[in-house]
Amino acid sequence: MRSRTINGDLRLEKPTLEAIKQAVQKKVDEANRHLASLPPSELEKITGRIKKTV
């Protein structure tokens, strides 16, 4: 992945979209399953709007 050196700084190629999707797919699937398993009242604690309290 080492592509070039500019002014002494090592530059690295960015990962491909395919590599990213492959790496995160399992985590996203697990996250989907996990959130689907939570009752609505628990989900509300995660996604609900909460007022700032001082």
Next chain:
Amino acid sequence: MNDPAYQFEHLFYPVAPADSPFEVYRFFSVSEIRIVQKVVIFSPINQQPLVVNLALMDVLHDGSLSDLTVTNNRDIGVVLATVSNIIADFLVKYPTFTVMFMGSDKRRTSLYNAILIRRLNELTQHYIIVGELDGVPELFRPNQDYDRFYVKLIDQKL
């Protein structure tokens, strides 16, 4: 947010639809012996449209990604401060989203827990921090050892 942190950049990938919260950032962990490219990936979750999963990964020499490698650059504080800055950048762009994350193993999860405890007063000025333990989410409390975390912007309009 004043801890030392690496500069980061937003990487563009052509994914549809254009307003998808799929976002990728990268930065470089630098020590005298190695430079490691790290990426932070925000992936939309279909089940809950306003929740994204955060993944912090190393880019390996073969181009694959891993969240199980031990970088050993002795800069974990700087790395996590950088991730914190990246989350802030993401939430500016997507203020209604909740960012979900957890460690890839128990040691990393405990580390995230400890960092959140240390920075809780600072973070809660702008964010709602939720910890989840055994499937039960609650507002983050410093005396708990959570297994999953959620961060979202405080709604200033309420």
